[in-house]
Amino acid sequence: MPTSSHLHPHVHVHPQSHLRGLAEVAAASVLWGTGGLAVQLIREHDPLSPVTISAWRMAIAAGVLLLALLALRRGGELVDLARTRPRQLLVVGVGTAAYQGFYFVSVTQVGVAVSTVVSLGLAPVLLTVAESVRHRRAPSRGRLAVLAAALAGLLLVSVAGHESSTGPAPVAGVLLALASGTTYALTTAAGGSVSQQAPPLVLTAGMTLVGAAVLLPCLALVDGPLVTTDPAALAWLAYLGVLTMALAYVLLYSGLRVVAPSTAVTASLVEPVTAAVVAAVVLSESLGPAAAVGIVLVLGAVAGLGRPSTAAGPVLDSA
Known part of the structure; x- marks a missing residue:
């Protein structure tokens, strides 16, 4: 699994840098959490498929970021990244394109609740285990408590907020959700590695260009x-492309420069919390007591990540 060269168990702690990175990942997750509502509103006006x-x-994110790089006269940095780290960028x-695709198809087969719990819940577990194996050190009790609270909150928010039906192909749906969560974990770790050498704006521009090149040909297979x-x-x-993709991933990669990948994916559980709150506020959907408890658990867990002793991974020195 690709990791940053300075993901080392004895790094120097910079709490302020860690908190800044954690806040950036949480802000990205809030933006992602508004994406579901945006998709729903788009489909009310035109029946575009989620894949479309x-x-x-x-593609919109890639175009906006390319224009930004050209306006800032930083296009050469993207060329340098593509030349020096082509495999990592790919x-x-x-x-990124794959784990989103796996998730969207999983939702159609097993439902939103199961897909969300499996895909988003698997990633922090995988990365926490991987980091513990790499450092030959078991997670502290504080870290395990944070992870358990986050996963319990995710389960409550996801199950309470959606229909209990499982969809037409539950086994295939769960397998796709597992693929999504695994790919999400690997991609976050890879992004954390590349972010140490490439500025967030440049990395995000390259990532979205590759992602667009992967996803746009898939439109030939889509109905509607x-x-x-x-x-x-x-x-x-435009909102989805500029804010939930371009800006959100710039924030994510900036955060990954100073927080471990397992910390980032645990903090990203703010996404389903945001989605539930947005649905309650904008669509007048009832949260219910279980979802409310889940929200408190997730937010409490993310707040706990701010303490170096309980962060889901080592606290990294700023790059």
Whole structure:
């Protein structure tokens, strides 16, 4: 599993850098959490498939980030990244496109609740175990408590917020969710490694270019309309591309420069919490007591990650 060269058990602790990185990952997760509502609003205006929306989201992000690099006269940095680390850039771009694709298809086969719990819950477990094996040191009780609280909160938020039906192919759906969670973990670790050598803006531009190159050809396999001319749908597509992809991943890769991948994926459980709160506020969906407890558990766990002694992984020195 690709990891940063300075993911070492005896790094110097910089609590302020750690808290900044944690806040950046949490902010990215809040943006991701609004994506479900945006997709729903797009589909109310035009019946674009989730895969189609995901492809245009990636393409819009790539276009915006390329324009930003050109305006800042930093296009050469992207060329340098592609020349010096082509395999790592391909892994991050293809992996990001893949885990989103696996998740979307999993939802259609087993339902939102199971897909979310399996895919988002598996990643922090895998990375926490991998980091413990690499450092030959078991996680502290504090770290395990944070992880357990986060996973319990994820389960409560996800199950309480969605229908209990499992979909037409539950076994295939669970396998796809496992593939999504595993790919998410590997991609986050790879992104953490590359982020030590490439500025977040440059890395995100390269990642979205690769992701768009992977997803756009998939539109040939999708049923239904591939484009929209509806102004509202176009506006929400722009929101998805600019904020939930371009800005969110710049924040993620900036955070990964100073927090471990397992800390990042645990903090990203703010995403389903945000989705539940947004649905309650905007769509007047009832949260219920179980979801409310889940929200408290997730937020408490993420707050616990701010303490170096309980962070889900080593606290990294700033790059």
